[in-house]
Amino acid sequence: SYVLTQAPSLSVAPGETARISCGGINIESKSVHWYQQKSGQAPVVVMYYDTDRPSGIPERFSGSNSGDTATLTIRVVEVGDEADYYCQVYDSATDHAVFGGGTRVTVL
């Protein structure tokens, strides 16, 4: 089955840029979706189809997907961005949705 790999944690200072990676074999051939989950809350989609941003998500959030790595970038990080971030793809080989293990972003 297809595997998505994320670093468990990432620390970033306010105002800096956070780059959250999601690794998978030839992931560029798939559409990657990203979810933000704040403590005690349900996940919220923050990026879909690699680079599309839902309404209400700040322009500070952007996405890219190339080779074996997809990246969610958060510019000018704010304390309110502190959350767990999950990448997700659809694996056509198994007809299954697959989630990465999640990256906890801490804003110092």
Add this chain to the structure above:
Amino acid sequence: EVHLVESGGGLFPPGGSLRLSCVAPGFTFGDYWMSWVRQAAGKGLEWVANIKEDGSEKIYAESLKGRISIARDNSKKLLSLHMDYLRGEDTAVYYCVRLSGVKTGHYDYWGRGTVVTVSS
């Protein structure tokens, strides 16, 4: 406004069964694939199952196949999940989730989740 409201969680004995429900007012329920996703405490998200708009196609996580069944009643805007032979590792928050348009799409709306605890 889209709302997804789960129910049916609680404390269940190992080996027992459960049925979770999700009511989905606020949108044309029958126009969307629907899913269940679960999350154990302190762990990541785990996809459980998908069901097609008309219920004609159901897809299950391999690790759960044979123990679960997803169903829907479009007239009642109701999604359900039945799980048998419960184990401790089934303890999790279970989310009812809407797929954005096709089964390859993203999950655009999530319920708040219902907590399932499997313990004697």
